[in-house]
Amino acid sequence: MRRLALIAILVSQAEAAEWVRIATSAFEVYTDAGEETAREALSQIERIHSAFAPMRSRDLPLPARIIVFSSRSEFERTRPSSTAEAFFQSGPERDYIVAHRSVSGNYRVLRHEYVHLALSHSSSRLPLWFEEGTAEFYSTIDISGTRLRIGEPIPDHIRKLQSAGLLEAAVFAAVDRGSPWYSDRDKAGLFYAQCWALVHMMNLAPGYRGRMPVFADKLAAGDPPAQAFHEAFGKNLAAALADAAYYLRRPFRVAHVAWEPSQHEIQAQVERIGRTEAALVIGELLIYSGKPELAEEIYARVEKDGTGSPESVAGSAMIALRRGSTREAMRQFERAIALGSRQASVFFEYAMLLRDSRAEAERYRPLLEQAIAIQPSLAEAQFILGLEYSREGNEEKAVEHYRKAAEILPRQANFWHALALSYHKLGQRELALRCARRTLQAARNPAEMEMAEAAIRLTSNQQVEPERRSGVATPGSWQSSTGDSAIVGQLVRVDCEESEARLHLKTSAGDFILRATRNTRGDVRQLECGVQKPLNVSVGYDAATKEIRRIVFR
Numbered sequence: 001m002r003r004l005a006l007i008a009i010l011v012s013q014a015e016a017a018e019w020v021r022i023a024t025s026a027f028e029v030y031t032d033a034g035e036e037t038a039r040e041a042l043s044q045i046e047r048i049h050s051a052f053a054p055m056r057s058r059d060l061p062l063p064a065r066i067i068v069f070s071s072r073s074e075f076e077r078t079r080p081s082s083t084a085e086a087f088f089q090s091g092p093e094r095d096y097i098v099a100h101r102s103v104s105g106n107y108r109v110l111r112h113e114y115v116h117l118a119l120s121h122s123s124s125r126l127p128l129w130f131e132e133g134t135a136e137f138y139s140t141i142d143i144s145g146t147r148l149r150i151g152e153p154i155p156d157h158i159r160k161l162q163s164a165g166l167l168e169a170a171v172f173a174a175v176d177r178g179s180p181w182y183s184d185r186d187k188a189g190l191f192y193a194q195c196w197a198l199v200h201m202m203n204l205a206p207g208y209r210g211r212m213p214v215f216a217d218k219l220a221a222g223d224p225p226a227q228a229f230h231e232a233f234g235k236n237l238a239a240a241l242a243d244a245a246y247y248l249r250r251p252f253r254v255a256h257v258a259w260e261p262s263q264h265e266i267q268a269q270v271e272r273i274g275r276t277e278a279a280l281v282i283g284e285l286l287i288y289s290g291k292p293e294l295a296e297e298i299y300a301r302v303e304k305d306g307t308g309s310p311e312s313v314a315g316s317a318m319i320a321l322r323r324g325s326t327r328e329a330m331r332q333f334e335r336a337i338a339l340g341s342r343q344a345s346v347f348f349e350y351a352m353l354l355r356d357s358r359a360e361a362e363r364y365r366p367l368l369e370q371a372i373a374i375q376p377s378l379a380e381a382q383f384i385l386g387l388e389y390s391r392e393g394n395e396e397k398a399v400e401h402y403r404k405a406a407e408i409l410p411r412q413a414n415f416w417h418a419l420a421l422s423y424h425k426l427g428q429r430e431l432a433l434r435c436a437r438r439t440l441q442a443a444r445n446p447a448e449m450e451m452a453e454a455a456i457r458l459t460s461n462q463q464v465e466p467e468r469r470s471g472v473a474t475p476g477s478w479q480s481s482t483g484d485s486a487i488v489g490q491l492v493r494v495d496c497e498e499s500e501a502r503l504h505l506k507t508s509a510g511d512f513i514l515r516a517t518r519n520t521r522g523d524v525r526q527l528e529c530g531v532q533k534p535l536n537v538s539v540g541y542d543a544a545t546k547e548i549r550r551i552v553f554r
């Protein structure tokens, strides 16, 4: 009951409040907190975008939507974690920054989230301390006359560091998203303060600031962070932290950047938004921020109003897809297309469902092409088209598409991996190895790391290995147990998940689904995720856990 009541509040607030929208070419702001908030949020985001320009390797490839809720409780229902005061969320067709009016007062959190958004498109995965420190450093930009001031001190951070002291270099560098120094509110305060102080020094202190571009270049080239740091600054992190402790006691410098509002911003007009559009904007956000049950309620209400718009039908399709109701999702995607949908992800997801159901390529390829015709920055669609060309043996075309995908989302390990393999097949050894290194840098879990290491071994090896396709790597052949059961059959499909893959096998004894994990050993073979051209295999596995111990392709 409680959840239903919450949903009802969210739906009714989305419908009752007056929503407005204001947009420039790169950003759009939606808010129910009034015209002034809309203008101010847009202006703030344009300022940070301009101040951060030298740090971006490219323009933002996707439009960014900023949503500012007037009510804190409404914001809290959309946020992905219980401590976030604002958040950045990426979606296939656009990025989101979401905040509420009470924190947007000084707009520091909004600017902090913008930095995460911009970095997600322009850099490899960065050490956590460097990414958060950069976001904190740029979060304080302020205007003086026609110039932006960058690097204002944050008194709260300075106080914390002066009373608690700095974390040791080894502890500090090892903080990741699972660490209490990141997720525990009290501890995180100190970690953020230290990230900020160090990055402030690296950007503005004499002896450091001139070397910052070298550090950034080395990170971009895939050098390990500790090595990049040492080579750029001529000292290790521990020595730099000792400098930072001294730096904190000195007067703070700030930097100035010339700025004036763009014509786009000056001419931008606030427009009122109907309740259906507002509901759809929030519904779409909820799908991508992992709250499909809340989104479902919103779409159900919109549908009940009888609008039957392609957007609301597409929303229902996305929810069905996330629930695993493939038939329902296909039916709704077809409906959305018939209603005239111009959403690239509708064409893409529908194409993927057809492809997974082993439809002929002639049926889903045009849909993929249409998806990128509507939205060339739909990275997943570029990637899948790459796989299609690679399957046909057209590696040049595959590389074109993989490169676009990796440019849009440079933190996706599987994009770099596919690119590495295609370059390898084309005999471009140096590029192949570079992309294999980027795969490792982007890897987020043991399976991706193993895939990256296999690619590095392959691309740094002179001998050319047999035909391989991109996707999940089944690891190399070490001696190991072969499990307590064995089957011989055909591998027909691979479902790729976070840290393992599920292999669907057809045998004379029936169908099996077994898990390929880190413990799986056997032939080295790169498998594309999804439906396979049937491959003959013999498999040793543990009956209790369904874990594959050994796989041999025959």
Ligand SMILES: [Zn+2]
Pocket (backbone or CB within 6 Å): 112, 116, 132, 135
């Ligand atoms: Zn952050």
